[in-house]
């Protein structure tokens with residue numbers, strides 16, 4: 001199993017609208033694809049940030065990723081181990097590309113490789129070809145169309161051969177035909193690279209139509225304690241689910 005979480009929780013407290021994300025159980029196998037669906041404010045980004053090892057859980061009975069005990073790393077303050085895992089094993093596709101404006105498209109795509117200490121110019125070119133942006137490699141991001149930027153962001157997320165790609169609403173800022181293309185390319189490239197893929201989306205119907213299994217969260221209005229809750233749950237072990 002690439003990712004296995006049990007009894008994980010992350011909460012935002014404070015007087016105004018406290019919120020808790022609860023993950024009683026969540027499994028994702030190597031190379032698996034999944035769309036995470038839920039209304040605005042249901043905690044999709046919070047879950048992705050935690051899975052990107054960028055935000056700690058408040059509680060975690062188990063949080064394993066790529067054979068490592070993430071709950072223990074957080075508990076021991078092993079920021080170096082978390083950063084190293086993030087750099088080598090995780091790719092992120094942000095909502096609007098997130099490319100660095102002062103680097104060429106080629107350097108932007110190669111950035112994840114440089115951070116992971118694994119440069120491979122051939123792979124950068126191959127990904128750019130597969131994603132139809134090979135002619136754009138010498139340009140800066142501002143000289144690309146929105147769709148080309150999103151494709152460059154997909155290439156960058158995969159350039160260092162991560163085990164897991166996380167995409168937070170990667171189609172939120174593109175028009176509908178392009179949204180289909182982005183989701184299709186993302187799935188195809190992750191499959192080709194053997195990477196697992198998690199995509200947060202407002203639009204589960206589109207994801208489903210394009211062949212993504214969809215995990216919908218359960219949302220609960222604030223109870224007596226005033227805390228709104230969202231629950232993401234998915235168990236792959238049949239014995240455990242029974």
Ligand SMILES: Nc1ncnc2c1ncn2[C@@H]1O[C@H](COP(=O)(O)OP(=O)(O)OP(=O)(O)O)[C@@H](O)[C@H]1O
Nearest residue numbers: 012013019038039040041042043044045046047202
């Ligand atoms: N830094 C923060 N401090 C306090 N509350 C926060 C913080 N970040 C998010 N929240 C709250 O946590 C809840 C979940 O937010 P999150 O961004 O994870 O939802 P989302 O499903 O990704 O929403 P959207 O689809 O609109 O992007 C929301 O109620 C939000 O107001």
